[in-house]
Amino acid sequence: MDNLSAMADVIGPANLLLSADDIAPYAVDWRGSYRGTPEAVLRPGTTAEVSELVKRCAAEGLAIVPAGGRTGLSGGAVPQANGPRSVVLSLERLNRIRDIDPRDFSLVAEAGCVVQNVQQAAADVGRLFPIQWGAQGTAQIGGMLSTNAGGIRTLRWGNARELVLGLEVVLPDGRVLDDLRRVRKDNSGYALRHLFIGGEGTLGIITAAALRLQPALKRVETAFVAVPSPDAALSLFSRMMESGADVIAFELCQRFCMEMAAKHGVGLRMPLPLESPWFVMLEIAAAHESVPLRAIMEDTLGAAMEAGEVTDAAIAESDAQRLGIWKIREDYPECSRKDGPAIGTDTSVPVSAVPEFLRTIEREMKDRWPEGRMSAIGHAGDGNIHVSLHAPPGMDRPTWVSRAAEMEPLVNAVAVSLGGSFSAEHGIGQSKRHAMATHKNPLAMELMRTLKNALDPDGRMNPGKVLP
Numbered sequence: 068m069d070n071l072s073a074m075a076d077v078i079g080p081a082n083l084l085l086s087a088d089d090i091a092p093y094a095v096d097w098r099g100s101y102r103g104t105p106e107a108v109l110r111p112g113t114t115a116e117v118s119e120l121v122k123r124c125a126a127e128g129l130a131i132v133p134a135g136g137r138t139g140l141s142g143g144a145v146p147q148a149n150g151p152r153s154v155v156l157s158l159e160r161l162n163r164i165r166d167i168d169p170r171d172f173s174l175v176a177e178a179g180c181v182v183q184n185v186q187q188a189a190a191d192v193g194r195l196f197p198i199q200w201g202a203q204g205t206a207q208i209g210g211m212l213s214t215n216a217g218g219i220r221t222l223r224w225g226n227a228r229e230l231v232l233g234l235e236v237v238l239p240d241g242r243v244l245d246d247l248r249r250v251r252k253d254n255s256g257y258a259l260r261h262l263f264i265g266g267e268g269t270l271g272i273i274t275a276a277a278l279r280l281q282p283a284l285k286r287v288e289t290a291f292v293a294v295p296s297p298d299a300a301l302s303l304f305s306r307m308m309e310s311g312a313d314v315i316a317f318e319l320c321q322r323f324c325m326e327m328a329a330k331h332g333v334g335l336r337m338p339l340p341l342e343s344p345w346f347v348m349l350e351i352a353a354a355h356e357s358v359p360l361r362a363i364m365e366d367t368l369g370a371a372m373e374a375g376e377v378t379d380a381a382i383a384e385s386d387a388q389r390l391g392i393w394k395i396r397e398d399y400p401e402c403s404r405k406d407g408p409a410i411g412t413d414t415s416v417p418v419s420a421v422p423e424f425l426r427t428i429e430r431e432m433k434d435r436w437p438e439g440r441m442s443a444i445g446h447a448g449d450g451n452i453h454v455s456l457h458a459p460p461g462m463d464r465p466t467w468v469s470r471a472a473e474m475e476p477l478v479n480a481v482a483v484s485l486g487g488s489f490s491a492e493h494g495i496g497q498s499k500r501h502a503m504a505t506h507k508n509p510l511a512m513e514l515m516r517t518l519k520n521a522l523d524p525d526g527r528m529n530p531g532k533v534l535p
């Protein structure tokens with residue numbers, strides 16, 4: 068038996084995938100843009116098994132690519148093509164909720180727990196795990212933390228990083244860092260957990276996390292609103308933030324995006340005719356029944372209409388209508404994918420700069436790629452707008468990618484020039500390493516390399532990701 072096959076001693080033969088057919092789903096990313104050739108897929112069921120596998124991989128000189136739900140959009144969970152010998156280490160079997168304490172407003176989940184299951188576990192004890200995005204039914208806690216995921220509620224509760232109290236991590240040499248405490252206050256030196264959050268598996272393997280919960284939402288109001296421009300949307304955003312309600316989501320969508328959703332979506336119903344150039348999906352909430360949330364929504368939208376910031380609005384009348392609005396948003400990436408090839412971006416700018424960002428990008432796109440079709444959709448409440456340039460109908464992906472190769476660098480440069488980021492929420496993975504080389508502060512890069520060398524001197528943890 069060779070040393071790779073002997074890993075079955077640790078996890079059992081059923082959890083050591085060696086055949087090409089079994090490995091295939093782990094060898095390609097969600098978008099189908101990145102493919103690798105892992106020698107095996109390892110599926111440990113406990114932290115001790117992860118630790119033992121990491122030690123054995125070190126002895127074998129095998130690189131490790133951690134994988135969660137494999138919904139990442141930067142090619143992080145797939146081995147690099149032509150990279151070093153590697154295995155994929157899937158956390159899917161570490162899927163227990165170890166503890167939940169509503170009095171502490173905390174929950175301890177293993178890395179392989181699906182995000183939606185953690186949301187449900189919190190709801191079952193009258194608490195809220197607030198992060199929310201389209202892939203939450205598949206993405207896992209370990210992947211969520213390793214990419215520092217954002218989503219539609221970042222403006223209210225922050226990115227994944229802000230929801231973490233403590234972590235358990237298997238280091239590149241196999242030792243287990245148990246920092247799984249649930250205390251809110253701990254100033255005993257460096258907050259090491261923040262190295263692994265957003266680390267995309269390059270510094271260690273997250274095996275469990277103590278997560279922060281919130282009180283359950285007792286009232287929620289959701290609206291689908293037509294606005295004449297991003298400037299009008301920004302004014303509406305300020306008005307809502309000042310309304311006395313908690314604004315928990317504020318998404319800006321160009322009409323073209325809604326047209327793609329209407330065309331390719333299954334079971335989607337547009338709440339308004341698609342006659343406006345821009346739409347906003349917004350949600351306000353309160354943790355107590357006595358807050359007059361409906362009146363706040365109606366009054367605020369009414370005042371915005373009088374000011375010309377809103378031209379039409381549909382407020383959800385039922386839970387089904389509310390979920391229908393969010394289904395449009397959540398299904399949008401899939402609808403866009405069905406519409407044909409597009410080059411996407413993941414930029415953020417200060418909220419106040421969103422209109423200028425969009426004006427500049429639209430002008431540049433029209434000048435340089437008049438045949439392309441621009442789309443913009445995103446979490447305007449936190450300044451994270453995803454701009455894409457879609458191929459003209461009928462054009463294949465390679466042709467479009469080569470013709471509009473400068474599109475992504477252009478959008479990144481505009482965002483950075485406005486004080487923003489070229490990587491807002493999807494991470495760096497393989498797809499944005501070139502942008503790191505261009506835009507990341509050189510001293511920050513030097514410090515990142517120092518940390519990487521200190522923790523993973525042999526470069527075996529997810530090689531070819533994050534660092535250019």
Ligand SMILES: Cc1cc2nc3c(=O)[nH]c(=O)nc-3n(C[C@H](O)[C@H](O)[C@H](O)COP(=O)(O)OP(=O)(O)OC[C@H]3O[C@@H](n4cnc5c(N)ncnc54)[C@H](O)[C@@H]3O)c2cc1C
Nearest residue numbers: 135136137138139143207209210211213216217218268273
């Ligand atoms: C339809 C759709 C919508 C999306 N919308 C959003 C959105 O609104 N906001 C957003 O932020 N993202 C979004 N994403 C991206 C993606 O869902 C997130 O990045 C998510 O956090 C990835 O989780 P995952 O479990 O699928 O991770 P994976 O894709 O499996 O892995 C992502 C990265 O984390 C590493 N990793 C995974 N698990 C571990 C672990 N336990 N320890 C160490 N490293 C690990 C991997 O090596 C890889 O580098 C969307 C994706 C899709 C498909």
